[in-house]
Amino acid sequence: NAGVTQTPKFRILKIGQSMTLQCAQDMNHNYMYWYRQDPGMGLKLIYYSVGAGITDKGEVPNGYNVSRSTTEDFPLRLELAAPSQTSVYFCASRTGTGDGYTFGSGTRLTVV
Amino acid sequence: QQQVKQSPQSLIVQKGGISIINCAYENTAFDYFPWYQQFPGKGPALLIAIRPDVSEKKEGRFTISFNKSAKQFSLHIMDSQPGDSATYFCAASNIGTSGSRLTFGEGTQLTVNP
Numbered sequence: 001n002a003g004v005t006q007t008p009k010f011r012i013l014k015i016g017q018s019m020t021l022q023c024a025q026d027m028n029h030n031y032m033y034w035y036r037q038d039p040g041m042g043l044k045l046i047y048y049s050v051g052a053g054i055t056d057k058g059e060v061p062n063g064y065n066v067s068r069s070t071t072e073d074f075p076l077r078l079e080l081a082a083p084s085q086t087s088v089y090f091c092a093s094r095t096g097t098g099d100g101y102t103f104g105s106g107t108r109l110t111v112v
Numbered sequence: 113q114q115q116v117k118q119s120p121q122s123l124i125v126q127k128g129g130i131s132i133i134n135c136a137y138e139n140t141a142f143d144y145f146p147w148y149q150q151f152p153g154k155g156p157a158l159l160i161a162i163r164p165d166v167s168e169k170k171e172g173r174f175t176i177s178f179n180k181s182a183k184q185f186s187l188h189i190m191d192s193q194p195g196d197s198a199t200y201f202c203a204a205s206n207i208g209t210s211g212s213r214l215t216f217g218e219g220t221q222l223t224v225n226p
Contacts, residue, residue, distance in 0.1 A: 004155075031211060040121065042201060042216040043156070050211050058213065090155050094212075100146050101214065103155030 002026050006091050006104035013081040013111045021076040021107050023091030030096045032074040034058075034066065036087040037106075043090065049074055050096070081111045115139050116204050118217025125224050131189040133220045135202035138183065142204040146214070147176065147187045150199045159200070160187070192224045 007022045025032065030051045035043040035058075045058030049068040063085060065077040074093075078085060088108050092101035118135045125131045137145075146161035162169045162176040162185065169176045175188040189196055199221050203214040 033211070033213065035216075040218055042116075042118070042218040043214075045213055045215075048211045048213055056210065092155075096212070100148075100158035100161055101156075103157065105153075105155050 004091055004093055004102050004104035006089075006107050008107060009105070010108050011110070013078075013109065015081060015083065015111060017081050018077070018079050019081070019109075021078070021089055021091075021109075023074045023076065023104060024072050025074075025091075025093040025102070026072065027093060027095075027102065028071060029093035029102070030071065031094045032068065033092045033101065034064075034074070034076045035090045035092065036060065037090060038087050046076065046089075078109075083111050085109065086111045115215045116202060116217045118202050118220060120220060121218065122221045123223070125192045125222065127192065127194060127224055127226050129192050129224075131187075131192045131196070131222055131224070133187045133200055133202070133222070134184065135186065135204075135217050136182075136184045137204050139204070139206070139215075140183070141206045141209075142215075144205045144207050144212070145176070145178065145185050146203050147174075148201040148203065148216075150201065150219075156201055189222075192222075194224045194226050197222055197224050 004025045033048045034046040047066040049055045091104045147159045148156035149159045150156040173190045178185045202217040205214045
């Protein structure tokens with residue numbers, strides 16, 4: 001049972017480039033989330049999804065897009081990367097019953 | 113608006129001592145309060161959680177104390193060990209809202225010296 005799998009683990013982007021951060025879970029969880037983690041700032045919610053085909057903005061959605069075509073996958077798209085998007089990105093999922101999140105191991109992104 | 117405020121930012125404790133991390137929240141609709149533990153290079157992992165209908169929950173060496181009237185909750189780590197050295201995050205959510213999304217505190221970096 002893999003849990004939540006994020007790829008890639010590391011990536012360096014140039015300003016203006018685009019990329020997709022992949023997230024997949026094999027626990028049949030309906031709820032999925034994308035957070036970014038910056039030093040001393042905790043985790044900030046970017047986007048979330050309550051099921052396939054349903055997504056909504058979190059606290060810091062600007063510069064990002066998501067899609068949820070299947071229960072398993074929840075990719076995060078960065079368009080026109082900016083240095084402010086340098087961060088560690090975490091994907092998480094949960095069953096929807098009020099239990100805790102299961103997090104992936106993260107993607108460390110640097111925009112130069 | 114910072115809805116969950118965590119302190120201290122960093123904490124150094126001797127092996128065998130008690131580590132205490134505090135959180136305060138603003139939104140009275142929050143009804144789920146978990147703590148997460150994060151080791152370097154890893155994602156956060158759920159450590160322990162509490163609902164507001166109880167004032168304390170204990171799991172092994174980890175205890176959450178919850179004060180609803182003060183809108184505060186804290187994590188106590190008894191007999192702290194070097195292996196407990198990690199970053200700890202408190203969080204809160206309203207289970208009834210869309211996505212039941214968690215709001216996190218800023219994190220506390222705990223170091224337990226041998």
